Amino acid sequence: MSRIRVALLGASGSIGLQAADVIAQHPDQFELVALASGRGGDQHNTLASANPKARSLLAGSADDLRSLVLDTAPDIALIATTGVVGLAATVAALEAGVAVAIANKETIVAGGDVVMRAARAAAERKGSDVLERLRPVDSEHSALWQCLAGESxxxxxxxxxxxxxxxxxxxxxxxxxxxxxxxxxxxxxxxxxxxxxxxxxxxxxxxxxxxxxxxxxxxxxxxxxxxxxxxSVVHGLVEFVDGSTKAQMGSPDMRGPIGYALGYPVRMAATIPNVDLASHGSLTFxxxxxxxxxxxxxxxxxxxxxxxxxxxxxxxxxxxxxxxxxxxxxxxxxxxxxxxxxxxxxxxxxxxxxxxxxxxxxxxxxxxxxxxxxx
Ligand SMILES: NC(=O)c1ccc[n+]([C@@H]2O[C@H](COP(=O)([O-])OP(=O)(O)OC[C@H]3O[C@@H](n4cnc5c(N)ncnc54)[C@H](OP(=O)(O)O)[C@@H]3O)[C@@H](O)[C@H]2O)c1
Known part of the structure; x- marks a missing residue:
């Protein structure tokens, strides 16, 4: 089976490094084809050396990030930049048939209709679900996405x-x-x-x-x-019309939701420990x-x-x-x-x-x- 080609935008950040860790733990499933950071520094350089085939970009403009995604033609782009610098790349990726794993809230909150329109059009072209094209990475949204699997x-x-x-x-x-x-x-x-x-x-x-x-x-x-x-054990809950509520739990570790988004629809072998409810004793809300x-x-x-x-x-x-x-x-x-x-x-x-x-x-x-x- 061919590996999933991943472009990582915001590689040197908190989400970016955790995503790189998930990818490094599953070398048979993923291949990093592009890495973009802002200032970069040691962590970016280490990633670039460990992934010599990946195109590396530092302090790129919104246009540079868009070109990086289009030129490297990944299967999935993980947008883990801050601000709106990744917005154009997100929309271009969706339009080009690249799935997007979105950590960057600014892109969804500020980009709103523009991003969602591109995601809906991409899903229609592919005959898939919108969330298969635009995959939540934020832990709460990943939890809701997981609770909604198979639901209407x-x-x-x-x-x-x-x-x-x-x-x-x-x-x-x-x-x-x-x-x-x-x-x-x-x-x-x-x-x-x-x-x-x-x-x-x-x-x-x-x-x-x-x-x-x-x-x-x-x-x-x-x-x-x-x-x-x-x-921070329960990340999200969905309440249904029949009085039932589903909750998703996980350790507070972003490698869980990152792995779910990258591997979807296949759950990856554990990169984080399962929740030990007995050790928590009680959960409060x-x-x-x-x-x-x-x-x-x-x-x-x-x-x-x-x-x-x-x-x-x-x-x-x-x-x-x-x-x-x-x-x-x-x-x-x-x-x-x-x-x-x-x-x-x-x-x-x-x-x-x-x-x-x-x-x-x-x-x-x-x-x-x-x-x-x-x-
Ligand atoms: N951290 C979390 O646990 C978490 C959870 C849910 C959602 N999120 C969301 O995910 C996004 C990233 O969060 P974070 O905590 O990972 O932020 P962060 O640690 O500040 O990382 C931001 C990343 O964006 C990079 N960057 C800045 N300008 C860039 C450019 N022009 N081109 C490419 N990369 C650029 C930074 O590079 P340099 O540092 O090298 O300048 C860094 O790699 C945010 O929107 C946040 O709300 C984060």
Whole structure:
């Protein structure tokens, strides 16, 4: 059987390195044909040396990334870049018949209709399911995808995403607003890149994931719900109309969902340990507190508002997190910036092309860079 040819965008990052690990553990099943990183560094160089046949690209533009995918003609492209630099490559891959494993939330949240249209057209051409063409990698969405296997979406009542609650889960509103990077970067269960770790501390990440789920699974925002589950064992649940609920569990290790997306529809031999329920003893669940985590409330509202609001939200959040990490304001500045950015742009229509997505992203980024409203 021929090996699955993989292009890895964002190779030197947290997801990229874990994907490279999954691929290295299954050399008979996968072949890396392209590797792209930003600054790169030692980890990129090590990967490039271990995969001499793979085309290697550093600090490429959106166009360069698109060309890399088209020129190397992989079977699947794993998009693990941050920001929207991978958007054009994602759409081009779908159009060229390349399956996409999508870790990069910005591409789904900001790219919305543009990406989903390309995925639907690709699925129609292939006679496959949309999610076979555009495969979720985020652990919660992978969980929902797994729970939905063999099910019909019109029999679904709600999709539930779990949240660990982050490092400030039990903090007061005042402590959360005053938190500084050293505290907010200490994620209790997941080891991830800095941006997503801060998004977990504000719970904005969960709002972005709710929008991602709404788009990927074509369900109304109102049907996407959130549960705080500190143990990070259950990643997602699907509630059906007959009163039944299915849950997916796994160790909090991204190599699980990465392996599921790359190998689909075949489950790969374990790269991570199975969950040991007896050792956990009990699993707990609670509703999120939108008053203590206003960023989550703003993100959910932006998802419901649709139009340009999700794109504005995620662009502003990229800058807000950078400015927080640079010491411009404490954690409470992030929801303030998000509120102002969403209010500023939410009356605009949804972008209808890759160019319009990028243009909105740049305009909101500019707004957020200049924003000086932190109280
Ligand atoms: N980490 C997780 O567990 C996790 C879970 C779910 C979803 N996600 C999502 O997955 C995406 C990646 O997250 P991450 O945590 O892996 O981020 P990360 O550790 O910051 O990695 C980002 C990667 O993108 C690369 N990059 C930046 N500009 C690039 C360019 N022009 N061309 C090619 N590569 C470029 C970076 O390269 P350099 O570092 O070399 O500059 C790095 O390899 C995000 O959208 C995140 O929300 C992450």
């Amino acid at each position: 979406l019109d029999r679904v009542r709600s999709l539930w995403l779990t949240a660990s609650g982050g490092p400030l889960r039990d903090a007061t509103a005042a402590e959360i607003a005053a938190a500084l990077p050293a505290t907010a970067l200490k994620h209790p269960t997941w080891s991830m890149g800095a941006k997503i770790t801060i998004d977990s501390a504000t719970l904005v990440n969960k709002g972005l994931e709710a929008i991602e789920a709404h788009r990927l699974f074509s369900v109304p925002m109102e049907q996407v719900k959130i549960l705080v589950h500190p143990q 609670a509703a999120p507190d939108l008053a203590r985590f206003p960023g989550l409330a703003i993100a959910l509202e932006a998802g419901r508002a649709a139009g340009a609001a999700p794109g504005a939200l995620i662009a502003a959040d990229g800058v807000a997190v950078d400015r927080f990490l640079a010491g411009d304001f404490p954690l409470g500045g992030i929801p303030q910036l998000l509120r102002d950015a969403v209010d500023q742009f939410d009356s605009r229509p949804a972008p209808a092309s890759v160019e319009e997505v990028i243009s909105l992203h740049e305009e909101v980024t500019q707004f957020a860079v200049q924003w000086s409203g932190a109280a």
